[in-house]
Amino acid sequence: MNLGLKSTLLIAVIAHFANPTGATVVTPAPDTHVGRITLTTTQAGFPLPAGQVIQDYPLLVRFDGDQFPWGEANPDGSDITFENNANVQLPASIEEWNPQAKRAAIWVRVPLIRGDDRQSITVKWGKSRKISQSVTSVFDASNGFSSVLHLRDQALDEVNTLTLRSEGATTARGAIGPAASLRQGSGFAGELQPGKALPTGSQPSTTSAWVRVRKPNSTIVGWGKEAAQGKVVMQFRSPAHINMDCYFSDAGVKSSSKAPLGEWMHVSHVYTKGVTRLYIDGRLEGTNTGQGAPLAIADGSRLWLGGWYGNYDFDGDIDEVRISNVARTAAWVALDSDTQGTSPRLTGRLVRSDSAPTVSTTPRSIDEGATVQLAADLGNADKAYWELISGGTPKRIATDHERISFTAPRIAADTPMTLRLRTISSSGERVHDIPLSVRNTIADPSVMLAAPSSWDGREPAYIRADVQGKGPMHYQWHVSGPGVAYEASGNILRLDRGFKAGNVSVRVDVDNGGDVVSRNVVIRVSPPSNDPWTDAPPMKMEQLRSGMFISRGMGNSGRVAVTGSTRAGATVELRAAAKDGWIRAIKTNADAKGTFTVQTDLPARLTMYSLQLVSTSKGKTDVLASASDVQCGDAFIIMGQSNAVATDFGQITPSFTSPWIQTFTDKFVPARYRNTDGQSGEIGYWGMELARKLVTKHNIPVCIVNGAVGGTRIDQHQRLASNPTDATTLYGRLLGRIAGAGLQHGVRAIFWHQGENDQGADGPSGGFGHETYRSLFINLSNAWAMDYPNSRMTYMFQIWPKSCAMGFDGSDNVLRDVQRCIPDSLDRVAIMSTLGIDPPGGCHFPADGYAAMANLIYPLVEQHTYGIQPKSPICAPRLLSAVRKKSEVILTFDQPVIWADSLRSEFLVDGKRGRVLSGLSKGNTLRLSLAAPSGKQITYLDSASWSQQRLLRGMNGIAALTFEGVAIR
Numbered sequence: 001m002n003l004g005l006k007s008t009l010l011i012a013v014i015a016h017f018a019n020p021t022g023a024t025v026v027t028p029a030p031d032t033h034v035g036r037i038t039l040t041t042t043q044a045g046f047p048l049p050a051g052q053v054i055q056d057y058p059l060l061v062r063f064d065g066d067q068f069p070w071g072e073a074n075p076d077g078s079d080i081t082f083e084n085n086a087n088v089q090l091p092a093s094i095e096e097w098n099p100q101a102k103r104a105a106i107w108v109r110v111p112l113i114r115g116d117d118r119q120s121i122t123v124k125w126g127k128s129r130k131i132s133q134s135v136t137s138v139f140d141a142s143n144g145f146s147s148v149l150h151l152r153d154q155a156l157d158e159v160n161t162l163t164l165r166s167e168g169a170t171t172a173r174g175a176i177g178p179a180a181s182l183r184q185g186s187g188f189a190g191e192l193q194p195g196k197a198l199p200t201g202s203q204p205s206t207t208s209a210w211v212r213v214r215k216p217n218s219t220i221v222g223w224g225k226e227a228a229q230g231k232v233v234m235q236f237r238s239p240a241h242i243n244m245d246c247y248f249s250d251a252g253v254k255s256s257s258k259a260p261l262g263e264w265m266h267v268s269h270v271y272t273k274g275v276t277r278l279y280i281d282g283r284l285e286g287t288n289t290g291q292g293a294p295l296a297i298a299d300g301s302r303l304w305l306g307g308w309y310g311n312y313d314f315d316g317d318i319d320e321v322r323i324s325n326v327a328r329t330a331a332w333v334a335l336d337s338d339t340q341g342t343s344p345r346l347t348g349r350l351v352r353s354d355s356a357p358t359v360s361t362t363p364r365s366i367d368e369g370a371t372v373q374l375a376a377d378l379g380n381a382d383k384a385y386w387e388l389i390s391g392g393t394p395k396r397i398a399t400d401h402e403r404i405s406f407t408a409p410r411i412a413a414d415t416p417m418t419l420r421l422r423t424i425s426s427s428g429e430r431v432h433d434i435p436l437s438v439r440n441t442i443a444d445p446s447v448m449l450a451a452p453s454s455w456d457g458r459e460p461a462y463i464r465a466d467v468q469g470k471g472p473m474h475y476q477w478h479v480s481g482p483g484v485a486y487e488a489s490g491n492i493l494r495l496d497r498g499f500k501a502g503n504v505s506v507r508v509d510v511d512n513g514g515d516v517v518s519r520n521v522v523i524r525v526s527p528p529s530n531d532p533w534t535d536a537p538p539m540k541m542e543q544l545r546s547g548m549f550i551s552r553g554m555g556n557s558g559r560v561a562v563t564g565s566t567r568a569g570a571t572v573e574l575r576a577a578a579k580d581g582w583i584r585a586i587k588t589n590a591d592a593k594g595t596f597t598v599q600t601d602l603p604a605r606l607t608m609y610s611l612q613l614v615s616t617s618k619g620k621t622d623v624l625a626s627a628s629d630v631q632c633g634d635a636f637i638i639m640g641q642s643n644a645v646a647t648d649f650g651q652i653t654p655s656f657t658s659p660w661i662q663t664f665t666d667k668f669v670p671a672r673y674r675n676t677d678g679q680s681g682e683i684g685y686w687g688m689e690l691a692r693k694l695v696t697k698h699n700i701p702v703c704i705v706n707g708a709v710g711g712t713r714i715d716q717h718q719r720l721a722s723n724p725t726d727a728t729t730l731y732g733r734l735l736g737r738i739a740g741a742g743l744q745h746g747v748r749a750i751f752w753h754q755g756e757n758d759q760g761a762d763g764p765s766g767g768f769g770h771e772t773y774r775s776l777f778i779n780l781s782n783a784w785a786m787d788y789p790n791s792r793m794t795y796m797f798q799i800w801p802k803s804c805a806m807g808f809d810g811s812d813n814v815l816r817d818v819q820r821c822i823p824d825s826l827d828r829v830a831i832m833s834t835l836g837i838d839p840p841g842g843c844h845f846p847a848d849g850y851a852a853m854a855n856l857i858y859p860l861v862e863q864h865t866y867g868i869q870p871k872s873p874i875c876a877p878r879l880l881s882a883v884r885k886k887s888e889v890i891l892t893f894d895q896p897v898i899w900a901d902s903l904r905s906e907f908l909v910d911g912k913r914g915r916v917l918s919g920l921s922k923g924n925t926l927r928l929s930l931a932a933p934s935g936k937q938i939t940y941l942d943s944a945s946w947s948q949q950r951l952l953r954g955m956n957g958i959a960a961l962t963f964e965g966v967a968i969r
Contacts, residue, residue: 032126033072037061038348038382039110039119044424045383046338046346048115054332056143057113059347060176060340061123063104066402067350070099072125079129082108083122089131090121093138093158095150096177105177109138113335113346118382118426123350144326146198146205147190147303151319152178155188155305161198162190162303167312174319175210175264176340180305181317184215187306190223198223198301202294204327207232208268208336210319213261216240216766218314220267221321223303229296233308234269236316238761239768242285244269244278250292253278255285261766264319266337271295272327282337284330342399348382348424349400355379356430357423363435368442369471369513371407374419376432378402381423389418408438410514415440445469447510449521457484457498457527463506465491465519471512478507482525483774483825485782497782498525499826527827534789536745538563538597541613543742544625547668549703550632551746552604558632558746561599562613564624566590570617572624574598578607590615602632604700606660631662633701634694634865635746637788638687639717639734640754642710642804642844643797643834646684647674649847654688657681661691662703664741671704682706685847687751689854690861698866705741707734713757714776715764719783735787747788748865751857752796756843759799759807759815770815774825781826793864794829795857796822798876798961801835801943804843810964812943817964820878830860833876835941836951836959856958877952877960879940882968887933889968891926896955899926906950908942909935926952937965 039059041048048054061082073079077097082090091109098104108121139148139158148158152171155164168186172179180188192198199205211220216238222245224231229249237243240259246252251271255278259265268279273294278286305321306314320340328336338344359376366372378384378400386398390409398404406419414437421432451463467473477488482500486493493506507520533554541564550558562574568590575585582603590596602609609630615622638644654673663671669681673688683691683706691702709730719731725739726732738744758769765772784791798819802812823829837845837852845853859874873895883890889909899921907928909915917929928938940952941962952960 031128032124033069033352035123035350035352036120037123037350038426039113039117039121039346040348040382040424041113041115041117041119041346044429045118045348046335046344048113048331050116052115052331054113054329054335055111057110057332057335058138058143059108059110060344061104061106061108061347063102063106063350064401065102067400068102068104069352070102072127073099074127075099077104077106079127079131080106080123080125081129081131082106083124084111085120085122087122091138107138109143141325144206144324144328145322146325147321147323149305149321150177151180151188151305151321153180155180155190157190161193161196163193164188164190164303164305167310169306172317174317175212175266176320179210179317179319182306182312182314184218184315185312187304187310187312187314189310190303190305192300192302197299198297198303198323199325200297200299200301202273202296203325204272205232206268206270206322206324206326206328206333207234208266208324208328208333209234209321210264210266210340211236211316212264212318213259213314213316215315215764216261217762217764218316219304219306219308220314220318221303221305222308223323224297224301226309227296227298229293230298231308232269232271232295232297234267238763238766240766242267242278242280244276246292246295248292249295250274250288250290251276251295252292253286253288255280257285264317266340268328268333268336270327270333277330279330279333279337281341282334343396345383349378349384351378351380351382353377353379357381357384357421357425357432359421359432359434361432361434363437365437365439366408367439368408368411371405373403373405374434375403376421378423381425381430383424385422387420387422389420390415394420408436410442410512411438411440412515413440414438442470442512442514444514444517445473445510445512447508447517447519449506449508449519451506451521451523454524454526455495455498455504457525458531461495461523463493463495463508463521463523465508465510467491467510469512474511474513476509478509480505480507483778483781484525485778495523497785498527499778499781499828500824501526501827531789534745535559536561536742538599539742540564541625544611544613544627546628546630548627548630549635549662549664549668549701549741549743550602550630551635551703551743551748552633552700557601557603559599559601560611561597562625563595563597564613565594566596566615566622566624567617568592568594570594570596570615572596572598573614573616574600575612575614576600576602576609578603578609580607582607602630604632604634606695606699606701607631608659631660631701631703633660633703634748635703635705635741635743636749636751637734637738637747637791638683638704638706638708638751638753640708640752641712641756642708643756643799643841644684644706644708644751644753645710646686646708646753646845646850647682648844649673649685649850652847654847656688656692658692658695660695660701661688662701664703664705664737664743666737666740668703668741684708685850686854686857689851690858693854693858694861697862703741703743705734705737705743707737708753711757712754713763713769714754714773714780717754717780718776719780719787724783724787731783738788744788745790747791749793749795749861750784750788750791752794753799754796755799755815755819756803756806759803759812761811768811768814770811770818773815773818774822777822778825781829792828793860794826795860796829796831797853797857798831798833798835800841800843801941801946801962803841807943810942810944813939813941813962813964816962817966820961820963823878830864830875831878831961832856832860833959833961835948835962836953838948840948873954873956874958876958877954879961879963879966882938882966884933884935884968887930889928889930889935889938891928891938893924893926893954893960896923897921897926897960898953898955900950902950903952906941906946906952908939910937911939913942935968938968939964939966 172181222233538561
């Protein structure tokens with residue numbers, strides 16, 4: 001029987017190691033079984049200094065496998081008691097008792113733990129035992145607990161302070177017993193029971209939890225209220241660390257070292273007014289000594305697990321959440337981590353014998369990968385450690401078990417090892433060594449790669465790893481060189497699309513538990529310079545509707561193709577007429593089933609068309625469909641985050657609209673700078689300015705659909721392969737709008753302004769945004785190529801330095817450099833700088849700044865969409881290489897740049913300023929004289945200190961793209 005979480009059983013009375021007056025002394029029943037557990041605070045166990053004491057500590061006692069004689073106890077564990085040396089029962093509470101799985105977790109309240117000592121607890125059990133129950137708890141206010149939450153799919157507060165409501169939680173195996181498993185959108189909400197309270201004001205408190213995080217950037221536990229200095233919220237942030245968000249109070253603190261992802265860890269936040277400490281696995285990881293106003297928790301706190309105020313973003317498992325109304329000592333916190341962990345040092349095993357430990361030390365031979373069973377009689381040993389010693393280094397493989405299953409590791413050659421049983425008892429430590437001879441019997445795999453020598457970058461290409469060998473194989477694929485979209489599955493790598501000509505290197509790493517075997521192949525990728533235009537499939541005749549926008553094709557016209565059914569053999573005519581007098585009619589005949597397809601071309605110009613689909617048969621004419629106010633022009637997409645939304649530009653909203661500038665919501669409507677008073681159709685300031693310039697200059701209607709969403713990372717823009725139009729995704733919502741507009745084959749270019757939220761480490765990988773930005777942008781470009789096959793260009797912006805104050809320790813500099821290098825991986829990408837835009841935009845831009853953004857990108861659109869070839873460079877200068885020549889570094893750009901002496905401080909060599917003495921620009925090169933002929937990397941413009949008055953610009957006046965850590969060759 002597994003009592004689990006709800007069936008907590010109180011099986012003890014309050015006790016002290018000295019028997020208090022009136023306490024009940026237990027008389028053993030005839031079938032009582034007796035054992036002992038030793039608590040060791042000397043150097044042999046969990047070291048505490050002599051004289052230090054910990055009072056009323058809730059000790060976790062575990063039984064696992066052969067550590068307890070399960071058949072001798074009741075199925076529910078109701079017969080088990082724990083006693084001190086005076087035979088007085090200690091308060092105890094069963095969290096888990098599962099004899100089928102041979103697993104138990106029991107909390108025992110120990111009145112006193114003394115430093116530098118050995119103390120014993122007597123354990124008694126027997127099926128016929130009768131034990132008394134009392135109202136004394138393991139956890140309550142008397143030992144400082146405000147709330148103790150044992151978790152699974154439901155939650156129980158053992159102190160009865162909170163009532164918790166589960167919102168989608170499930171049960172998982174926890175650090176202690178059952179635990180709560182949460183996915184994004186699920187969690188717990190807790191309300192105070194009448195007359196109960198959590199710590200208030202700036203009272204001392206300790207908040208602790210066991211947690212295993214699957215994805216970073218989420219909330220583990222929070223309590224209090226959303227008010228200044230009014231909350232204690234434990235978060236897992238990237239790069240992987242614990243952050244305590246306490247609303248700018250002196251309780252705020254974060255961990256200094258990396259927190260593990262995907263592993264159980266114990267986190268404790270200890271607060272006293274003026275001093276806050278954060279511990280991970282018992283180690284002090286952060287301290288705040290009075291920075292911020294004192295914590296001010298209001299009465300009536302609420303609690304959430306997995307989120308804050310019902311916004312559940314946590315993905316992982318949570319176990320044993322506790323809130324105390326005292327500041328726990330460092331020793332208490334360390335004991336929690338130790339005794340509740342998988343290999344405690346304080347608590348010993350259940351000892352039922354006075355004999356000395358014994359084990360056979362006969363040498364053994366074993367094949368690598370083979371498994372043997374080993375058994376010992378641990379006798380009177382309080383602790384037992386099984387260790388494998390190879391190359392002189394011991395590795396613990398089991399603790400406190402008499403029987404273990406040992407699997408020999410993979411080796412490269414026959415290897416001698418030692419399996420050591422180390423036991424600790426009152427008489428000291430004993431070591432039992434079992435010599436092992438591990439035989440090398442499993443060969444590393446033989447690997448060959450089958451791959452084409454060349455690839456057109458369009459039809460899928462397959463690379464296969466042909467492997468021979470024993471055991472399960474593990475594969476890791478690596479692709480480098482020009483941008484390639486690919487997918488790996490086992491021993492097969494599929495190349496989906498190549499974006500730039502060049503040599504792509506593919507490497508596979510294969511292992512079967514031993515050494516990794518690597519094989520590499522180089523494939524020449526030669527994608528076409530221009531992909532053929534793909535006509536859209538014919539629309540159904542019921543899709544012919546007024547106000548629609550027909551996209552221009554490769555020439556100066558757009559095709560309208562309609563399919564449907566009418567009477568068999570009927571003559572079907574598609575009539576088109578413009579308000580300027582242009583008329584055209586195209587006829588076809590329906591087949592024997594009445595099915596037809598008819599198409600016509602509409603010139604792209606500033607006029608409205610009317611369309612009529614007519615069927616004539618046996619002298620009878622029917623109008624099958626008609627549409628008015630139809631336009632033909634160029635369609636574009638804007639995507640990204642808030643600077644692509646571009647509606648935060650000031651208080652005044654321009655009233656300008658034009659019938660020749662359209663967008664699509666759920667229908668075609670005139671585009672606007674931004675929506676006001678319930679309007680629709682906003683495409684943002686620079687989108688509207690760009691459209692306005694294009695229409696004015698080229699006399700062609702423009703349709704821009706803006707799907708950008710502020711505050712979004714690039715991983716949130718990815719395509720869901722199983723359901724590309726999923727409206728819960730950013731990609732799916734935009735694709736659904738474009739498909740609804742009938743423009744999937746009509747999008748000519750995509751504008752991408754994004755990256756602000758990737759400057760830091762807020763993504764799902766646990767690392768910095770710049771680490772995955774390139775690969776995610778390639779994947780996104782592949783998705784665009786699939787869903788918008790005629791898009792000819794992507795225009796992207798290198799974001800403002802440390803835009804919106806995001807990123808730290810220079811991570812934003814690296815992100816901008818990744819953006820600078822995107823054209824090295826993908827053709828048909830033009831990148832524009834933003835740091836030269838005036839008026840500037842440290843986060844968002846004012847109206848004139850967004851207008852300048854449109855002015856910068858406009859000539860590029862003219863070049864690629866309207867064939868207007870510039871006489872001089874129109875893009876931002878981009879660094880191509882850095883080469884050393886004695887004490888100079890020669891920087892080569894894609895266009896001429898202008899040097900000014902004030903720029904010396906903007907160049908950093910190996911991360912340090914002041915190393916550039918002078919500069920000289922000539923043509924596309926910039927020669928920098930260095931103070932010393934050393935240096936491995938060069939950086940232009942560190943966001944920590946820069947000025948718009950000191951910008952490297954091209955001869956065209958456009959600010960150069962920044963770069964970071966470029967290798968000097």
